[in-house]
Amino acid sequence: MTGTSLDAAGLRGRTRELLAAHPPADTDRLAFLQARFDAGLAWVHYPEGLGGLGAPRSLQAVVDAELEAAGAPDNDPRRIGIGLGMAAPTILRYGTEEQKRRFLRPLWTGEEVWCQLFSEPGAGSDLAALGTRAVREGDEWVVNGQKVWTSSAHLARWAILIARTDPDVPKHAGITYFLCDMTDPGVEVRPLRQITGEAEFNEVFLTDVRIPDSRRLGEIGDGWRVAQTTLNNERVAIGGMRLPREGGMIGPVSKTWRERPELRTHDLHQRLLKLWVEAEVSRLAAERLRQQLVAGQPGPEGAGMKLAFARLNQEISGLEVELRGEEGLLYDDWTMRRPELVDFTGRDAGYRYLRSKGNSIEGGTSEVLLNIVAERVLGLPAEPRTDKDVAWKDLAR
Numbered sequence: 443m444t445g446t447s448l449d450a451a452g453l454r455g456r457t458r459e460l461l462a463a464h465p466p467a468d469t470d471r472l473a474f475l476q477a478r479f480d481a482g483l484a485w486v487h488y489p490e491g492l493g494g495l496g497a498p499r500s501l502q503a504v505v506d507a508e509l510e511a512a513g514a515p516d517n518d519p520r521r522i523g524i525g526l527g528m529a530a531p532t533i534l535r536y537g538t539e540e541q542k543r544r545f546l547r548p549l550w551t552g553e554e555v556w557c558q559l560f561s562e563p564g565a566g567s568d569l570a571a572l573g574t575r576a577v578r579e580g581d582e583w584v585v586n587g588q589k590v591w592t593s594s595a596h597l598a599r600w601a602i603l604i605a606r607t608d609p610d611v612p613k614h615a616g617i618t619y620f621l622c623d624m625t626d627p628g629v630e631v632r633p634l635r636q637i638t639g640e641a642e643f644n645e646v647f648l649t650d651v652r653i654p655d656s657r658r659l660g661e662i663g664d665g666w667r668v669a670q671t672t673l674n675n676e677r678v679a680i681g682g683m684r685l686p687r688e689g690g691m692i693g694p695v696s697k698t699w700r701e702r703p704e705l706r707t708h709d710l711h712q713r714l715l716k717l718w719v720e721a722e723v724s725r726l727a728a729e730r731l732r733q734q735l736v737a738g739q740p741g742p743e744g745a746g747m748k749l750a751f752a753r754l755n756q757e758i759s760g761l762e763v764e765l766r767g768e769e770g771l772l773y774d775d776w777t778m779r780r781p782e783l784v785d786f787t788g789r790d791a792g793y794r795y796l797r798s799k800g801n802s803i804e805g806g807t808s809e810v811l812l813n814i815v816a817e818r819v820l821g822l823p824a825e826p827r828t829d830k831d832v833a834w835k836d837l838a839r
Protein backbone atom coordinates (compact mmCIF):
# COMPACT_ATOMS: atom_id res chain seq x y z
CA MET A 443 0.00 0.00 0.00
CA THR A 444 1.32 3.45 -0.88
CA GLY A 445 0.26 6.44 1.19
CA THR A 446 -0.40 5.50 4.78
CA SER A 447 -1.12 9.11 5.71
CA LEU A 448 -4.73 10.05 6.16
CA ASP A 449 -4.64 13.36 4.37
CA ALA A 450 -6.35 13.96 1.03
CA ALA A 451 -3.37 12.69 -0.98
CA GLY A 452 -3.11 9.53 1.11
CA LEU A 453 -6.78 8.74 0.70
CA ARG A 454 -6.62 9.44 -3.03
CA GLY A 455 -3.75 6.95 -3.24
CA ARG A 456 -5.68 4.28 -1.34
CA THR A 457 -8.73 4.82 -3.53
CA ARG A 458 -6.65 4.40 -6.69
CA GLU A 459 -5.21 1.17 -5.29
CA LEU A 460 -8.73 -0.11 -4.67
CA LEU A 461 -9.72 0.79 -8.23
CA ALA A 462 -6.62 -0.89 -9.67
CA ALA A 463 -7.21 -4.10 -7.70
CA HIS A 464 -10.96 -4.16 -8.45
CA PRO A 465 -11.63 -2.36 -11.75
CA PRO A 466 -15.32 -1.41 -11.60
CA ALA A 467 -16.00 -2.47 -15.18
CA ASP A 468 -14.81 -6.04 -14.48
CA THR A 469 -15.94 -6.42 -10.88
CA ASP A 470 -19.29 -7.58 -9.56
CA ARG A 471 -21.09 -4.67 -7.83
CA LEU A 472 -21.36 -6.32 -4.42
CA ALA A 473 -17.78 -7.60 -4.56
CA PHE A 474 -16.62 -4.04 -5.28
CA LEU A 475 -18.61 -2.61 -2.37
CA GLN A 476 -17.27 -5.28 -0.01
CA ALA A 477 -13.70 -4.57 -1.15
CA ARG A 478 -14.28 -0.85 -0.64
CA PHE A 479 -15.55 -1.50 2.88
CA ASP A 480 -12.57 -3.73 3.67
CA ALA A 481 -10.19 -1.05 2.37
CA GLY A 482 -11.61 1.43 4.90
CA LEU A 483 -13.04 3.65 2.17
CA ALA A 484 -16.73 3.13 2.94
CA TRP A 485 -17.03 5.85 5.60
CA VAL A 486 -13.50 7.03 6.24
CA HIS A 487 -14.27 8.47 9.69
CA TYR A 488 -15.30 5.04 11.03
CA PRO A 489 -12.60 2.99 12.80
CA GLU A 490 -10.23 0.70 10.95
CA GLY A 491 -11.74 -2.76 10.39
CA LEU A 492 -15.26 -1.30 10.38
CA GLY A 493 -15.24 0.27 6.94
CA GLY A 494 -13.15 3.30 7.85
CA LEU A 495 -9.66 4.51 8.63
CA GLY A 496 -10.31 6.89 11.51
CA ALA A 497 -9.77 9.77 9.06
CA PRO A 498 -11.52 13.15 9.22
CA ARG A 499 -15.08 12.83 7.95
CA SER A 500 -14.62 15.78 5.61
CA LEU A 501 -12.18 13.68 3.53
CA GLN A 502 -14.93 11.30 2.45
CA ALA A 503 -15.60 13.73 -0.41
CA VAL A 504 -12.09 13.03 -1.80
CA VAL A 505 -12.77 9.28 -1.93
CA ASP A 506 -16.26 9.74 -3.38
CA ALA A 507 -15.01 12.02 -6.14
CA GLU A 508 -12.29 9.53 -7.20
CA LEU A 509 -14.76 6.66 -7.24
CA GLU A 510 -17.39 8.59 -9.14
CA ALA A 511 -14.89 9.67 -11.78
CA ALA A 512 -13.91 6.02 -12.24
CA GLY A 513 -17.55 4.95 -12.69
CA ALA A 514 -17.52 2.82 -9.52
CA PRO A 515 -20.89 1.65 -8.15
CA ASP A 516 -22.21 3.25 -4.97
CA ASN A 517 -24.22 1.57 -2.22
CA ASP A 518 -27.49 3.26 -3.28
CA PRO A 519 -27.73 5.37 -0.11
CA ARG A 520 -31.37 6.34 -0.64
CA ARG A 521 -32.38 2.65 -0.47
CA ILE A 522 -30.56 2.06 2.81
CA GLY A 523 -30.96 5.47 4.43
CA ILE A 524 -32.25 4.19 7.78
CA GLY A 525 -29.33 1.78 8.12
CA LEU A 526 -26.70 4.30 7.09
CA GLY A 527 -28.12 7.37 8.77
CA MET A 528 -29.55 5.93 11.97
CA ALA A 529 -28.74 2.29 12.80
CA ALA A 530 -25.03 2.50 11.95
CA PRO A 531 -24.06 5.49 14.13
CA THR A 532 -26.01 3.99 17.04
CA ILE A 533 -24.36 0.58 16.67
CA LEU A 534 -20.98 2.28 16.35
CA ARG A 535 -21.50 4.21 19.57
CA TYR A 536 -23.21 1.59 21.76
CA GLY A 537 -22.54 -1.79 20.10
CA THR A 538 -20.25 -4.51 21.37
CA GLU A 539 -17.25 -5.35 19.16
CA GLU A 540 -19.12 -8.46 18.04
CA GLN A 541 -22.23 -6.45 17.08
CA LYS A 542 -20.18 -3.91 15.14
CA ARG A 543 -18.39 -6.65 13.18
CA ARG A 544 -21.58 -8.58 12.50
CA PHE A 545 -23.81 -5.72 11.38
CA LEU A 546 -21.90 -2.77 9.90
CA ARG A 547 -20.48 -4.40 6.76
CA PRO A 548 -23.72 -5.84 5.27
CA LEU A 549 -25.52 -2.67 6.38
CA TRP A 550 -23.14 -0.46 4.43
CA THR A 551 -23.00 -2.66 1.32
CA GLY A 552 -26.81 -2.79 1.24
CA GLU A 553 -26.96 -6.58 1.60
CA GLU A 554 -29.11 -6.02 4.69
CA VAL A 555 -31.74 -3.28 4.79
CA TRP A 556 -32.74 -1.78 8.16
CA CYS A 557 -35.94 -0.22 9.47
CA GLN A 558 -36.85 1.66 12.65
CA LEU A 559 -39.41 0.17 15.08
CA PHE A 560 -39.92 3.20 17.33
CA SER A 561 -43.37 4.85 16.84
CA GLU A 562 -46.52 3.20 18.19
CA PRO A 563 -50.22 4.03 17.86
CA GLY A 564 -50.05 5.64 21.35
CA ALA A 565 -46.48 6.92 21.23
CA GLY A 566 -45.23 9.21 18.48
CA SER A 567 -44.16 12.66 19.65
CA ASP A 568 -44.32 11.27 23.18
CA LEU A 569 -42.15 8.34 22.15
CA ALA A 570 -41.03 7.57 25.71
CA ALA A 571 -44.63 6.53 26.51
CA LEU A 572 -44.25 3.45 24.29
CA GLY A 573 -45.93 0.23 25.43
CA THR A 574 -44.29 -2.59 23.46
CA ARG A 575 -43.06 -4.97 26.18
CA ALA A 576 -39.85 -6.97 26.32
CA VAL A 577 -39.72 -9.52 29.12
CA ARG A 578 -36.53 -11.36 30.00
CA GLU A 579 -36.58 -15.18 29.81
CA GLY A 580 -33.13 -16.63 30.42
CA ASP A 581 -30.80 -15.41 27.69
CA GLU A 582 -33.67 -14.07 25.60
CA TRP A 583 -36.21 -11.27 25.61
CA VAL A 584 -39.81 -12.00 24.59
CA VAL A 585 -41.29 -9.02 22.79
CA ASN A 586 -44.99 -8.22 22.30
CA GLY A 587 -46.55 -5.05 20.93
CA GLN A 588 -47.37 -2.98 17.88
CA LYS A 589 -45.31 -0.44 15.96
CA VAL A 590 -46.58 1.89 13.26
CA TRP A 591 -45.41 4.11 10.37
CA THR A 592 -42.42 1.80 9.90
CA SER A 593 -40.74 2.90 6.67
CA SER A 594 -39.22 0.09 4.59
CA ALA A 595 -40.24 -2.67 7.05
CA HIS A 596 -41.35 -4.72 4.01
CA LEU A 597 -37.77 -4.65 2.70
CA ALA A 598 -35.88 -4.86 5.96
CA ARG A 599 -33.86 -7.75 7.30
CA TRP A 600 -33.13 -5.96 10.60
CA ALA A 601 -34.77 -3.33 12.78
CA ILE A 602 -33.67 -1.01 15.52
CA LEU A 603 -36.32 -1.48 18.20
CA ILE A 604 -37.09 0.18 21.50
CA ALA A 605 -39.29 -1.62 24.01
CA ARG A 606 -40.37 -1.31 27.64
CA THR A 607 -38.42 -3.59 29.94
CA ASP A 608 -39.47 -2.02 33.28
CA PRO A 609 -42.99 -0.60 33.68
CA ASP A 610 -42.40 0.25 37.36
CA VAL A 611 -40.08 3.20 36.75
CA PRO A 612 -40.78 6.57 35.01
CA LYS A 613 -41.29 6.26 31.27
CA HIS A 614 -37.83 7.36 30.12
CA ALA A 615 -36.04 5.01 32.54
CA GLY A 616 -37.66 1.67 31.67
CA ILE A 617 -36.79 1.40 27.96
CA THR A 618 -34.19 -0.90 26.36
CA TYR A 619 -32.84 -0.85 22.80
CA PHE A 620 -32.65 -4.02 20.67
CA LEU A 621 -31.65 -5.19 17.21
CA CYS A 622 -34.61 -7.20 15.93
CA ASP A 623 -34.53 -9.83 13.18
CA MET A 624 -37.43 -8.99 10.85
CA THR A 625 -37.51 -12.59 9.56
CA ASP A 626 -38.43 -13.97 13.00
CA PRO A 627 -41.77 -15.84 12.99
CA GLY A 628 -43.54 -13.42 15.38
CA VAL A 629 -42.92 -10.36 13.16
CA GLU A 630 -45.87 -9.43 10.93
CA VAL A 631 -45.60 -6.52 8.49
CA ARG A 632 -48.74 -4.95 6.98
CA PRO A 633 -48.74 -2.11 4.42
CA LEU A 634 -50.09 1.34 5.25
CA ARG A 635 -51.10 3.43 2.25
CA GLN A 636 -50.07 7.07 2.25
CA ILE A 637 -51.46 10.27 0.71
CA THR A 638 -49.19 9.60 -2.31
CA GLY A 639 -50.98 6.30 -2.94
CA GLU A 640 -47.83 4.39 -2.10
CA ALA A 641 -47.26 2.13 0.88
CA GLU A 642 -43.79 3.26 1.79
CA PHE A 643 -44.43 2.47 5.41
CA ASN A 644 -46.14 -0.23 7.46
CA GLU A 645 -47.62 -1.31 10.72
CA VAL A 646 -45.63 -4.05 12.42
CA PHE A 647 -47.06 -6.52 14.91
CA LEU A 648 -44.66 -8.27 17.28
CA THR A 649 -46.01 -11.45 18.88
CA ASP A 650 -43.72 -13.44 21.19
CA VAL A 651 -40.68 -12.39 19.19
CA ARG A 652 -37.61 -13.86 20.87
CA ILE A 653 -34.54 -11.63 20.80
CA PRO A 654 -31.30 -12.99 22.27
CA ASP A 655 -29.74 -10.78 24.93
CA SER A 656 -26.66 -10.59 22.70
CA ARG A 657 -28.76 -8.35 20.41
CA ARG A 658 -29.46 -5.79 23.11
CA LEU A 659 -27.77 -2.48 22.26
CA GLY A 660 -26.55 -0.67 25.36
CA GLU A 661 -27.51 -1.32 28.96
CA ILE A 662 -30.87 -2.54 30.20
CA GLY A 663 -33.02 0.51 30.94
CA ASP A 664 -30.69 2.85 29.02
CA GLY A 665 -32.65 2.65 25.76
CA TRP A 666 -33.86 6.23 25.86
CA ARG A 667 -30.30 7.55 25.90
CA VAL A 668 -29.30 5.15 23.09
CA ALA A 669 -32.36 6.25 21.10
CA GLN A 670 -31.26 9.91 21.34
CA THR A 671 -28.24 9.02 19.21
CA THR A 672 -30.57 7.50 16.62
CA LEU A 673 -33.00 10.44 16.67
CA ASN A 674 -30.32 13.14 16.48
CA ASN A 675 -28.73 11.30 13.55
CA GLU A 676 -32.15 10.86 11.92
CA ARG A 677 -32.73 14.62 11.85
CA VAL A 678 -29.38 15.21 10.23
CA ALA A 679 -29.96 12.31 7.80
CA ILE A 680 -33.30 13.82 6.72
CA GLY A 681 -32.50 17.54 6.86
CA GLY A 682 -28.75 17.63 6.29
CA MET A 683 -28.32 15.61 3.11
CA ARG A 684 -25.38 16.54 0.86
CA LEU A 685 -26.82 18.17 -2.26
CA PRO A 686 -25.37 19.98 -5.24
CA ARG A 687 -26.77 23.46 -6.00
CA GLU A 688 -30.43 23.03 -7.08
CA GLY A 689 -30.12 19.40 -5.99
CA GLY A 690 -33.29 19.37 -3.84
CA MET A 691 -36.88 20.33 -4.65
CA ILE A 692 -35.79 23.74 -5.89
CA GLY A 693 -34.17 22.00 -8.90
CA PRO A 694 -37.27 20.85 -10.83
CA VAL A 695 -39.22 24.09 -10.23
CA SER A 696 -36.25 26.22 -11.36
CA LYS A 697 -35.95 24.06 -14.47
CA THR A 698 -39.65 24.48 -15.28
CA TRP A 699 -39.29 28.24 -14.75
CA ARG A 700 -36.42 28.46 -17.21
CA GLU A 701 -37.95 26.18 -19.84
CA ARG A 702 -41.58 27.37 -19.69
CA PRO A 703 -41.65 31.20 -19.84
CA GLU A 704 -45.37 31.14 -20.65
CA LEU A 705 -46.10 29.98 -17.07
CA ARG A 706 -44.33 32.87 -15.36
CA THR A 707 -46.07 35.60 -13.36
CA HIS A 708 -44.58 38.48 -11.36
CA ASP A 709 -45.90 37.12 -8.05
CA LEU A 710 -44.50 33.64 -8.65
CA HIS A 711 -41.20 35.18 -9.70
CA GLN A 712 -40.81 36.96 -6.35
CA ARG A 713 -41.69 33.79 -4.43
CA LEU A 714 -39.37 31.62 -6.49
CA LEU A 715 -36.43 33.98 -5.94
CA LYS A 716 -37.03 34.05 -2.20
CA LEU A 717 -37.30 30.26 -1.99
CA TRP A 718 -34.26 29.76 -4.22
CA VAL A 719 -32.14 31.87 -1.86
CA GLU A 720 -33.53 30.10 1.21
CA ALA A 721 -32.88 26.69 -0.35
CA GLU A 722 -29.29 27.66 -1.10
CA VAL A 723 -28.73 29.04 2.43
CA SER A 724 -30.20 25.86 3.86
CA ARG A 725 -27.99 23.69 1.65
CA LEU A 726 -24.86 25.56 2.75
CA ALA A 727 -25.93 25.46 6.41
CA ALA A 728 -26.31 21.68 6.08
CA GLU A 729 -22.78 21.52 4.69
CA ARG A 730 -21.50 23.43 7.73
CA LEU A 731 -23.43 21.14 10.06
CA ARG A 732 -21.83 18.10 8.45
CA GLN A 733 -18.39 19.67 8.92
CA GLN A 734 -19.17 20.25 12.60
CA LEU A 735 -19.96 16.55 12.83
CA VAL A 736 -16.46 15.64 11.74
CA ALA A 737 -15.45 15.04 15.32
CA GLY A 738 -18.52 13.38 16.75
CA GLN A 739 -22.21 12.67 16.99
CA PRO A 740 -24.86 15.28 16.19
CA GLY A 741 -26.70 17.05 18.98
CA PRO A 742 -30.07 18.84 19.07
CA GLU A 743 -28.94 21.44 16.50
CA GLY A 744 -29.79 18.88 13.76
CA ALA A 745 -33.44 19.65 14.61
CA GLY A 746 -33.02 23.11 13.05
CA MET A 747 -31.90 21.66 9.72
CA LYS A 748 -34.79 19.25 9.63
CA LEU A 749 -37.24 22.07 10.38
CA ALA A 750 -35.90 24.15 7.49
CA PHE A 751 -35.91 21.15 5.15
CA ALA A 752 -39.60 20.38 5.86
CA ARG A 753 -40.80 23.97 5.51
CA LEU A 754 -38.88 24.58 2.30
CA ASN A 755 -39.96 21.32 0.68
CA GLN A 756 -43.60 22.11 1.36
CA GLU A 757 -43.38 25.71 0.14
CA ILE A 758 -41.33 24.88 -2.95
CA SER A 759 -43.48 21.93 -4.04
CA GLY A 760 -46.60 24.08 -3.49
CA LEU A 761 -45.12 26.77 -5.74
CA GLU A 762 -44.35 24.16 -8.38
CA VAL A 763 -47.95 22.93 -8.44
CA GLU A 764 -49.18 26.53 -8.74
CA LEU A 765 -46.71 27.32 -11.49
CA ARG A 766 -47.90 24.39 -13.56
CA GLY A 767 -51.55 25.44 -13.24
CA GLU A 768 -54.07 22.75 -14.20
CA GLU A 769 -51.27 20.48 -15.28
CA GLY A 770 -49.94 20.66 -11.73
CA LEU A 771 -53.08 18.96 -10.48
CA LEU A 772 -52.46 15.82 -12.55
CA TYR A 773 -51.05 12.82 -10.73
CA ASP A 774 -49.07 10.16 -12.51
CA ASP A 775 -50.24 6.96 -10.86
CA TRP A 776 -52.55 6.13 -7.95
CA THR A 777 -52.00 2.36 -7.97
CA MET A 778 -50.67 1.20 -4.66
CA ARG A 779 -46.97 0.60 -4.86
CA ARG A 780 -44.39 -0.75 -2.46
CA PRO A 781 -41.42 1.48 -3.30
CA GLU A 782 -37.88 0.17 -3.07
CA LEU A 783 -36.66 3.43 -1.60
CA VAL A 784 -37.88 6.47 0.27
CA ASP A 785 -37.74 9.21 -2.33
CA PHE A 786 -38.56 12.74 -1.16
CA THR A 787 -37.97 14.47 -4.46
CA GLY A 788 -38.78 11.87 -7.12
CA ARG A 789 -41.48 11.46 -9.76
CA ASP A 790 -43.72 14.34 -10.79
CA ALA A 791 -44.76 17.67 -9.24
CA GLY A 792 -47.92 16.16 -7.71
CA TYR A 793 -45.91 13.44 -6.00
CA ARG A 794 -43.44 15.96 -4.59
CA TYR A 795 -46.28 18.12 -3.28
CA LEU A 796 -48.00 15.21 -1.54
CA ARG A 797 -44.85 13.47 -0.28
CA SER A 798 -43.46 16.63 1.28
CA LYS A 799 -46.45 16.76 3.66
CA GLY A 800 -44.80 13.92 5.56
CA ASN A 801 -41.54 15.85 5.90
CA SER A 802 -42.91 17.85 8.84
CA ILE A 803 -44.02 14.65 10.62
CA GLU A 804 -41.32 11.98 10.01
CA GLY A 805 -38.27 12.11 12.24
CA GLY A 806 -40.18 14.28 14.76
CA THR A 807 -42.93 16.79 13.95
CA SER A 808 -41.99 20.42 13.36
CA GLU A 809 -43.82 21.44 16.54
CA VAL A 810 -41.80 19.00 18.61
CA LEU A 811 -38.54 20.03 16.93
CA LEU A 812 -39.33 23.68 17.74
CA ASN A 813 -39.63 22.62 21.38
CA ILE A 814 -36.23 20.88 21.16
CA VAL A 815 -34.59 23.95 19.62
CA ALA A 816 -36.21 26.20 22.24
CA GLU A 817 -35.16 24.10 25.21
CA ARG A 818 -31.90 22.42 24.23
CA VAL A 819 -30.34 24.89 21.78
CA LEU A 820 -31.66 28.27 22.98
CA GLY A 821 -31.97 27.29 26.66
CA LEU A 822 -35.53 28.63 27.04
CA PRO A 823 -37.69 27.34 29.93
CA ALA A 824 -38.90 23.75 29.47
CA GLU A 825 -42.54 22.79 28.92
CA PRO A 826 -44.24 21.61 32.14
CA ARG A 827 -43.90 17.81 32.42
CA THR A 828 -46.17 16.24 34.99
CA ASP A 829 -45.27 12.63 34.22
CA LYS A 830 -41.52 12.80 34.83
CA ASP A 831 -41.48 11.07 38.20
CA VAL A 832 -44.47 8.77 37.75
CA ALA A 833 -44.03 5.05 37.08
CA TRP A 834 -44.97 4.24 33.44
CA LYS A 835 -47.61 1.72 34.59
CA ASP A 836 -49.42 4.49 36.53
CA LEU A 837 -49.62 6.95 33.61
CA ALA A 838 -53.02 7.67 32.09
CA ARG A 839 -53.19 6.08 28.63
Ligand SMILES: Cc1cc2nc3c(=O)[nH]c(=O)nc-3n(C[C@H](O)[C@H](O)[C@H](O)COP(=O)(O)OP(=O)(O)OC[C@H]3O[C@@H](n4cnc5c(N)ncnc54)[C@H](O)[C@@H]3O)c2cc1C
Nearest residue numbers: 558559560561566567591592593800803804805806807809
Ligand atom coordinates in the same frame (compact mmCIF):
# COMPACT_ATOMS: atom_id res chain seq x y z
C1 LIG B 1 -43.50 9.42 6.05
C2 LIG B 1 -43.30 8.98 7.46
C3 LIG B 1 -42.38 8.00 7.75
C4 LIG B 1 -42.19 7.56 9.06
N1 LIG B 1 -41.30 6.55 9.31
C5 LIG B 1 -41.17 6.08 10.56
C6 LIG B 1 -40.31 4.96 10.82
O1 LIG B 1 -39.68 4.42 9.93
N2 LIG B 1 -40.22 4.49 12.08
C7 LIG B 1 -40.90 5.06 13.13
O2 LIG B 1 -40.74 4.59 14.25
N3 LIG B 1 -41.74 6.12 12.92
C8 LIG B 1 -41.89 6.63 11.66
N4 LIG B 1 -42.74 7.68 11.42
C9 LIG B 1 -43.54 8.18 12.53
C10 LIG B 1 -43.20 9.58 13.02
O3 LIG B 1 -41.99 9.59 13.74
C11 LIG B 1 -44.39 10.05 13.90
O4 LIG B 1 -45.51 10.14 13.05
C12 LIG B 1 -44.13 11.37 14.55
O5 LIG B 1 -43.14 11.26 15.55
C13 LIG B 1 -45.41 11.97 15.16
O6 LIG B 1 -46.04 11.07 15.98
P1 LIG B 1 -47.61 10.80 15.83
O7 LIG B 1 -47.88 10.45 14.40
O8 LIG B 1 -48.01 9.80 16.87
O9 LIG B 1 -48.32 12.19 16.10
P2 LIG B 1 -48.67 12.81 17.53
O10 LIG B 1 -47.50 12.67 18.43
O11 LIG B 1 -49.96 12.22 18.01
O12 LIG B 1 -48.84 14.33 17.18
C14 LIG B 1 -50.08 14.87 16.70
C15 LIG B 1 -49.94 16.39 16.61
O13 LIG B 1 -49.72 16.95 17.93
C16 LIG B 1 -48.55 17.75 17.93
N5 LIG B 1 -47.84 17.63 19.21
C17 LIG B 1 -47.60 16.48 19.90
N6 LIG B 1 -46.89 16.76 21.02
C18 LIG B 1 -46.66 18.10 21.03
C19 LIG B 1 -45.99 19.00 21.94
N7 LIG B 1 -45.39 18.56 23.04
N8 LIG B 1 -45.95 20.31 21.61
C20 LIG B 1 -46.56 20.78 20.48
N9 LIG B 1 -47.23 19.98 19.59
C21 LIG B 1 -47.28 18.67 19.87
C22 LIG B 1 -47.68 17.20 16.80
O14 LIG B 1 -46.76 18.16 16.32
C23 LIG B 1 -48.73 16.82 15.76
O15 LIG B 1 -49.10 17.94 15.00
C24 LIG B 1 -42.95 8.14 10.12
C25 LIG B 1 -43.89 9.14 9.83
C26 LIG B 1 -44.07 9.57 8.52
C27 LIG B 1 -45.07 10.64 8.25
